[in-house]
Amino acid sequence: MCAAAARRRRPGSSPIVASKYPQLVRPSVDASVVVVGNELLSGHTEDANGPFLAEQMRELGHRVRRITVVPDDEHEIVSALQDAKARAGLVFVCGGLGPTADDVTIDAVAAFLERPLHEPEPAREQIHRIYRKGHKRDLIDSPDVDDDAWRMARVPEGATVVRNDEGAAPGSVHTVADTRLYVLPGPPAELQSVVHHLRRRDLIPVEDAMTEIEVELDTFEAPVSSELDTLDRENPDVEIGSYPQHGERRVVVRLRGEPEAVEDAHEALNEALGDIVIDGA
Numbered sequence: 001m002c003a004a005a006a007r008r009r010r011p012g013s014s015p016i017v018a019s020k021y022p023q024l025v026r027p028s029v030d031a032s033v034v035v036v037g038n039e040l041l042s043g044h045t046e047d048a049n050g051p052f053l054a055e056q057m058r059e060l061g062h063r064v065r066r067i068t069v070v071p072d073d074e075h076e077i078v079s080a081l082q083d084a085k086a087r088a089g090l091v092f093v094c095g096g097l098g099p100t101a102d103d104v105t106i107d108a109v110a111a112f113l114e115r116p117l118h119e120p121e122p123a124r125e126q127i128h129r130i131y132r133k134g135h136k137r138d139l140i141d142s143p144d145v146d147d148d149a150w151r152m153a154r155v156p157e158g159a160t161v162v163r164n165d166e167g168a169a170p171g172s173v174h175t176v177a178d179t180r181l182y183v184l185p186g187p188p189a190e191l192q193s194v195v196h197h198l199r200r201r202d203l204i205p206v207e208d209a210m211t212e213i214e215v216e217l218d219t220f221e222a223p224v225s226s227e228l229d230t231l232d233r234e235n236p237d238v239e240i241g242s243y244p245q246h247g248e249r250r251v252v253v254r255l256r257g258e259p260e261a262v263e264d265a266h267e268a269l270n271e272a273l274g275d276i277v278i279d280g281a
Helices: 049-059 074-087 105-113 121-136 147-153 188-200 222-234 259-276
Strands: 023-025 030-036 063-070 090-094 160-162 171-176 179-184 210-217 239-244 251-257
Touching: 030 049, 030 074, 049 063, 049 090, 049 188, 063 074, 074 090, 074 105, 074 179, 105 171, 105 179, 121 147, 121 160, 160 188, 171 188, 179 188, 210 259, 222 239, 222 259, 251 259
Parallel strands: 030 063, 030 090, 090 179
Antiparallel strands: 023 210, 160 171, 171 179, 210 251, 239 251
């Protein structure tokens, strides 16, 4: 076997497509995700939002450093947000924006920001629009918004309200010191709709380019652990991860960082393990 096969991800897509060229992705800002829901901690629901946000951040060039799951408890949410703010420039909190008593995320966000809640017109119009849409589709009996639903229009003062095409609760964006906080609904279709509008409106920052290369090795992980440890030690500016594929004789190695540093690490990987690289994988 000769040169390692580099792979790239195209923006907005999940599959990895074979290519001899590395993809240029954008630079890293640390991100942290706080996922809210008793149903997640009880095992009744599997979290889809954390992985989705991690993938979105990867496409935009940011690193998700931590995904934390907390219960529907105001104190727990505030504590998680404080921890996330200390670690990351981008913080996402999702879930708990509904109209019932256990939906306390927006109250926790207001407490964290130390800002009062109000009902701005864009948030009220979001709820009006969804109720009208639901009534036209015979999903609800009346287009009139009931009193409890107006809880979903509450956001802390100073927020940028973001459209949700799939549900009543809008998303919102807040700035606190050097951190940008994104508040998102919990149902995955709703969260994805809000993230779509965040990206469309350029509300998630993106800057310089980084490179990501993926290489496949025809081996199990243990026999090459020494070479991979050396590669990691000698390339401190490159994120290097190895991922054995369950039930297969195959290890995926990913290299990510500044273009020149990644190319150097890629060359070193070829020199050390080129005879077991799966060419064109």
